[in-house]
Amino acid sequence: MKLMEQKILREGQILPGDILKVGSFLNQNIDTDLLGEMGREIARLYDGAGVTKILTIEASGIAIAAAAGLSMGVPVLFAKKHRTSNVDGDVYVTKVHSFTHNEDYAVVVSRDYLLPSDRVLLVDDFLANGNALRGLIDLCNQADAELVGVAIAIEKCFSGAGDQMRAEGVRIDSLAQIESMTENGIVFRS
Amino acid sequence: MKLMEQKILREGQILPGDILKVGSFLNQNIDTDLLGEMGREIARLYDGAGVTKILTIEASGIAIAAAAGLSMGVPVLFAKKHRTSNVDGDVYVTKVHSFTHNEDYAVVVSRDYLLPSDRVLLVDDFLANGNALRGLIDLCNQADAELVGVAIAIEKCFSGAGDQMRAEGVRIDSLAQIESMTENGIVFRS
Numbered sequence: 514m515k516l517m518e519q520k521i522l523r524e525g526q527i528l529p530g531d532i533l534k535v536g537s538f539l540n541q542n543i544d545t546d547l548l549g550e551m552g553r554e555i556a557r558l559y560d561g562a563g564v565t566k567i568l569t570i571e572a573s574g575i576a577i578a579a580a581a582g583l584s585m586g587v588p589v590l591f592a593k594k595h596r597t598s599n600v601d602g603d604v605y606v607t608k609v610h611s612f613t614h615n616e617d618y619a620v621v622v623s624r625d626y627l628l629p630s631d632r633v634l635l636v637d638d639f640l641a642n643g644n645a646l647r648g649l650i651d652l653c654n655q656a657d658a659e660l661v662g663v664a665i666a667i668e669k670c671f672s673g674a675g676d677q678m679r680a681e682g683v684r685i686d687s688l689a690q691i692e693s694m695t696e697n698g699i700v701f702r703s
Numbered sequence: 704m705k706l707m708e709q710k711i712l713r714e715g716q717i718l719p720g721d722i723l724k725v726g727s728f729l730n731q732n733i734d735t736d737l738l739g740e741m742g743r744e745i746a747r748l749y750d751g752a753g754v755t756k757i758l759t760i761e762a763s764g765i766a767i768a769a770a771a772g773l774s775m776g777v778p779v780l781f782a783k784k785h786r787t788s789n790v791d792g793d794v795y796v797t798k799v800h801s802f803t804h805n806e807d808y809a810v811v812v813s814r815d816y817l818l819p820s821d822r823v824l825l826v827d828d829f830l831a832n833g834n835a836l837r838g839l840i841d842l843c844n845q846a847d848a849e850l851v852g853v854a855i856a857i858e859k860c861f862s863g864a865g866d867q868m869r870a871e872g873v874r875i876d877s878l879a880q881i882e883s884m885t886e887n888g889i890v891f892r893s
Binding site: 542545552571575587591593 | 779
């Protein structure tokens with residue numbers, strides 16, 4: 514998606530540790546013109562795919578998932594993060610390791626809202642090591658829901674996780690794919 | 704907003720401790736038809752008010768703020784919750800007490816994204832004791848931004864906080880106002 518690539522080139526900041534800061538338009542301050550375009554693009558990519566539910570993870574996936582859900586006319590479900598895996602109630606739980614904070618956390622979704630009849634599109638802001646995504650896929654598997662695909666705003670291709678998951682048969686559509694990111698600049702996958 | 708009241712009556716569950724569970728359509732699973740209507744209604748209410756930024760708080764305010772931002776064509780900023788007030792960087796911080804979890808947490812927003820020139824609309828899912836809202840207002844004050852108003856999905860009027868803040872001169876628009884909530888049912892303010 515050209516608009517996303519342009520925005521990354523114009524406003525993204527590369528920080529130590531392969532971090533791309535996009536807080537000015539994507540995951541803290543949100544450019545709603547771009548957000549609307551993202552929602553329409555995801556709807557176009559999954560037109561006719563029979564998606565019944567969008568699943569994302571709090572917090573920075575929610576706005577993107579909401580934009581896609583509004584464009585596609587399907588409900589949006591967000592999984593919650595907990596500090597402990599000690600979670601009450603009738604829920605599916607999976608464990609995710611965060612490299613950013615170097616800790617494990619539990620990702621939780623109510624059994625009432627993720628059903629075996631669901632055809633699920635996963636949505637998130639970043640795909641880097643794929644840990645959060647594998648957690649969401651695990652939740653779908655626990656619910657016997659069908660995974661239709663994954664829509665990501667920005668994929669860090671150099672981490673390899675996205676291509677690994679594609680090789681495993683997961684459909685992944687990333688609106689911007691970063692092949693490399695150095696002090697010489699950002700190169701997108703063409 | 705009639706659609707919101709109908710949805711609450713049909714799907715809301717009253718739990719002990721004056722909790723209204725609306726996870727099936729508002730704050731875990733999100734009905735995007737309703738969400739789109741909410742966004743358009745907030746846009747209608749604040750048409751011509753010169754709002755330049757919507758400010759919300761993670762996580763359950765984000766989808767509503769995104770819908771409003773998409774309808775109004777203004778950016779959405781979300782404040783983040785931290786366990787400690789020990790937050791690095793160039794940020795505004797305020798302390799909020801959560802009655803649900805009986806703990807204080809820090810609410811943080813980057814100074815880069817909340818400006819003295821901003822005319823801010825606050826958006827959140829619930830207004831009960833008003834603590835989160837007062838925190839967001841404090842962040843606006845710290846930034847010398849102008850508070851235009853507050854749009855809330857569901858106000859628990861019986862808590863008194865919304866009316867107290869109105870008496871202090873804050874404009875608050877709630878899409879559903881619950882006057883009382885007992886085993887005999889829910890009564891909306893007319």
